[in-house]
Amino acid sequence: MPNYECVMCERREAITAFVPEACSSCGGTLVLTEAEQQAITERVATQNDRFRTTWGADAEVFGRMVFTPGVTENGGAFIAKVREAVRGFDSFTADNDPYGEHDFGAVTVEGVKVYWKIDLFDADYDAGSELRDDLAATRRVLTILLPGEY
Secondary structure (H helix, E strand, O other): OOEEEEOOOOOEEEOOOOOOOOOOOOOOOEEEOHHHHHHHHHHHHHHHHHHHHHOOOOOOOOEEEEEOHHHHOOOHHHHHHHHHHHHHOOOOOOOOOOOOOOOEEEEEEOOEEEEEEEEEEEOOOOOEOOOOOOOOOEEEEEEEEOHHHO
16 A cells, blocks of 8 residues: 655555545645655566566566567577576666666677666556556566667
8 A cells, every 4th residue: 555645744645546646634745655665666676577587477467578670680599598698687786777676787698788678568558657566557568679779
């Protein structure tokens, strides 16, 4: 149950059914508490890792994989090595993962640098997910690309 705090009156509210627009007490802007923001970030990172390391085989974390033309033109054997390198990536640092969501990385395969990134969409893939840590409302797209295609 997400906890929000009013920026004006500092009242805290726990709201589950929707993203609130205003404080029910004073009408001020509600923001997620710092603890709640951290908890969401940790859940998103765990879900992203589950999706990436199982290559979409985790039945609870839905999504798609996309290879850009620059990657696919290197052939099937290269793609297989890239898949394994991306699945095994665990070198997250403050420099390559500044938001802590494990949504970006870089690997080198056969001397070729390859980026991967995970974007979070709503269930219809029409827009970004507003409920980023809600598995029922969020779909992931793992894109594998060359740096020049970023």
